[in-house]
Amino acid sequence: MKVSQAVIAGPAVMERPAPVRARAPLGLRLRRAAPRFAGPIFVGVVIALLYGPILVLAAFSFNNSIVFSLPWAGFTTKWYSAALADANLRAALTNSLVVAAIVAPVSVVLGTLAAFPITRFRFKLRGAVAMLVAAPLVVPWLVIAVSGQLYFNLLGVSLSWLTVLLMQIVVTFPLVTVLVAARLARFDRIQEEAAVDLGASQLQVLRHVLLPHLTPALAASFILAFSWSFNNFEISYFVSGFDQLFPVWIYSTLRHAANLPVVNAIATLVSAAEVVLVYLAWLFFTWRAGARTAREKADALLEVVR
Amino acid sequence: MVEAVLSRRRRWQARAARRMRPFGFLLGPVGVILALFVAPLVLLVIMSFRYNSLYGTQTGFTLANFRGIFTDPAYRTVARDTLIMATTAMVLQLAIAFPLAYFIAFKARRWELPVLLLLVLVDELNPIVRIYAWRMLLGRDGLINDALQWIGLTSRPLDWLLFSKFSVILVLSMSWVNYTTLPMYASMKAINPIVFETATDLGAGWFTRWRRILVPLAAPGIFVAILLVYVPMFTDFATPALVGGPSAYMLGNQVADLMLEIGDWGAGAALSLLLLAATTLIAVVAYFLSRLNTLD
Numbered sequence: 001m002k003v004s005q006a007v008i009a010g011p012a013v014m015e016r017p018a019p020v021r022a023r024a025p026l027g028l029r030l031r032r033a034a035p036r037f038a039g040p041i042f043v044g045v046v047i048a049l050l051y052g053p054i055l056v057l058a059a060f061s062f063n064n065s066i067v068f069s070l071p072w073a074g075f076t077t078k079w080y081s082a083a084l085a086d087a088n089l090r091a092a093l094t095n096s097l098v099v100a101a102i103v104a105p106v107s108v109v110l111g112t113l114a115a116f117p118i119t120r121f122r123f124k125l126r127g128a129v130a131m132l133v134a135a136p137l138v139v140p141w142l143v144i145a146v147s148g149q150l151y152f153n154l155l156g157v158s159l160s161w162l163t164v165l166l167m168q169i170v171v172t173f174p175l176v177t178v179l180v181a182a183r184l185a186r187f188d189r190i191q192e193e194a195a196v197d198l199g200a201s202q203l204q205v206l207r208h209v210l211l212p213h214l215t216p217a218l219a220a221s222f223i224l225a226f227s228w229s230f231n232n233f234e235i236s237y238f239v240s241g242f243d244q245l246f247p248v249w250i251y252s253t254l255r256h257a258a259n260l261p262v263v264n265a266i267a268t269l270v271s272a273a274e275v276v277l278v279y280l281a282w283l284f285f286t287w288r289a290g291a292r293t294a295r296e297k298a299d300a301l302l303e304v305v306r
Numbered sequence: 307m308v309e310a311v312l313s314r315r316r317r318w319q320a321r322a323a324r325r326m327r328p329f330g331f332l333l334g335p336v337g338v339i340l341a342l343f344v345a346p347l348v349l350l351v352i353m354s355f356r357y358n359s360l361y362g363t364q365t366g367f368t369l370a371n372f373r374g375i376f377t378d379p380a381y382r383t384v385a386r387d388t389l390i391m392a393t394t395a396m397v398l399q400l401a402i403a404f405p406l407a408y409f410i411a412f413k414a415r416r417w418e419l420p421v422l423l424l425l426v427l428v429d430e431l432n433p434i435v436r437i438y439a440w441r442m443l444l445g446r447d448g449l450i451n452d453a454l455q456w457i458g459l460t461s462r463p464l465d466w467l468l469f470s471k472f473s474v475i476l477v478l479s480m481s482w483v484n485y486t487t488l489p490m491y492a493s494m495k496a497i498n499p500i501v502f503e504t505a506t507d508l509g510a511g512w513f514t515r516w517r518r519i520l521v522p523l524a525a526p527g528i529f530v531a532i533l534l535v536y537v538p539m540f541t542d543f544a545t546p547a548l549v550g551g552p553s554a555y556m557l558g559n560q561v562a563d564l565m566l567e568i569g570d571w572g573a574g575a576a577l578s579l580l581l582l583a584a585t586t587l588i589a590v591v592a593y594f595l596s597r598l599n600t601l602d
Binding site for chain 2: 042043053114126142146150169177227230234250264270282
């Protein structure tokens with residue numbers, strides 16, 4: 001017993017000299033560490049390139065100077081009051097908001113109506129209809145805008161925010177169709193049959209089975225349609241006539257290069273509102289969908305993107 | 307007898323109703339598309355074959371618009387510049403987006419979601435505002451020139467930073483790189499990381515792993531990215547108009563000027579139609595490439 005214990009303990013109690021490790025040369029250490037830091041640095045640089053300009057713009061919107069450069073001339077909020085007092089700008093913002101507030105719900109309804117037959121019914125023209133509905137997503141907005149301008153001219157409709165509204169609906173609702181159709185395709189029809197077996201009417205099936213399943217896609221569609229419409233420049237530029245819309249207002253103000261600090265202020269305000277609103281919407285979303293893990297949240301996010 | 311006829315009739319009615327059901331749904335959406343998308347496009351085609359004079363658009367068929375576009379050397383220069391700028395921006399974006407997507411998909415771990423969210427969120431910002439922010443940075447008195455002079459890299463402000471092909475390529479790339487990244491990320495996310503470990507165990511280095519596994523499996527995402535991004539870049543006119551200046555004039559500017567400044571609608575329609583043809587070709591090629599399974 002004692003002998004075996006001694007044998008086992010033996011080598012362990014023997015004092016070993018502490019290993020003398022020479023420090024690796026700096027170049028080698030850097031090369032070893034590089035893979036760990038290269039990735040995060042790269043991502044950081046890309047994110048900085050994406051957000052940096054807007055952040056700098058936001059900072060300079062508080063600068064008490066008409067030129068956009070250093071040195072810093074002092075803090076002011078006068079550009080914000082000037083922006084909010086600008087009647088043209090207010091009209092442009094109002095128009096854009098009104099158009100987006102109409103385009104979003106109309107697109108959701110039209111898009112969902114189109115998604116149902118494409119995913120659920122078999123009929124002869126299904127393929128053709130699916131292609132037709134997807135076409136406005138593939139044709140460049142510039143071409144759609146030009147053709148819209150010619151079309152309204154031929155019909156004798158004078159260009160205004162109403163023509164912008166019409167053209168934006170036709171380019172936006174196919175996006176909704178894609179999102180809702182993708183969600184519908186993942187619906188298990190057995191649930192629906194079960195509801196019918198339990199005596200649900202068609203309307204009840206729609207209300208209690210289908211709609212809850214579609215809600216995330218519908219909400220995402222609404223948000224995307226709203227922001228597509230509000231941010232849309234190309235189509236608005238061609239068919240808005242004398243009516244101002246927010247992106248067109250910025251564009252034409254820049255071309256005439258006046259009032260730049262005012263543009264900084266309003267651009268900052270609108271960007272902040274957009275980011276905050278979309279972020280809140282996303283939080284609400286993941287909360288409603290019950291997504292807890294990061295994986296589920298990423299999936300919820302990708303669902304919107306794809 | 308009567309009942310049989312009735313029931314047959316009822317069955318026929320039910321079948322007709324079922325057959326008509328999709329069209330009840332489609333009446334609205336397809337009507338909107340026909341009235342506001344197809345009809346204008348048809349008109350665009352018709353207009354492109356109409357001659358435009360000082361007195362307005364004439365009736366009658368002519369190829370003059372197309373002949374004008376194909377024979378005028380100015381158009382050729384603009385078309386070449388557009389191709390160069392859009393393609394360079396696309397290549398640049400792929401070079402940025404591919405490692406970025408790889409990092410987010412496999413290495414970012416707890417940063418995966420925040421980075422993804424940032425990439426999606428930046429798209430909600432107004433594109434004109436984003437272009438404008440770059441213009442402010444790149445200008446002669448802009449922050450970048452200030453910084454370069456302060457560091458001492460240049461003594462005079464660099465003029466080529468703004469109103470050049472460089473600025474257009476840079477701003478186009480930064481406007482779209484998030485769109486380029488997301489489909490690649492999605493296709494990389496579908497790869498089981500075990501295949502990389504297996505390859506490593508079999509002795510493959512990182513380059514072989516990327517070339518033989520990552521690139522072929524991510525290829526569909528790459529082509530989807532090209533499909534999503536190349537076409538709108540090719541027809542863009544806001545970016546070159548705001549940061550391009552005369553040396554970086556693109557086909558989109560040409561169309562906008564023809565339609566809104568010069569008022570030559572026939573030529574504008576013809577050029578739009580050619581742009582549509584070119585972008586359709588790009589889209590079709592990218593689509594079929596995305597469908598190819600390159601891992602055979």
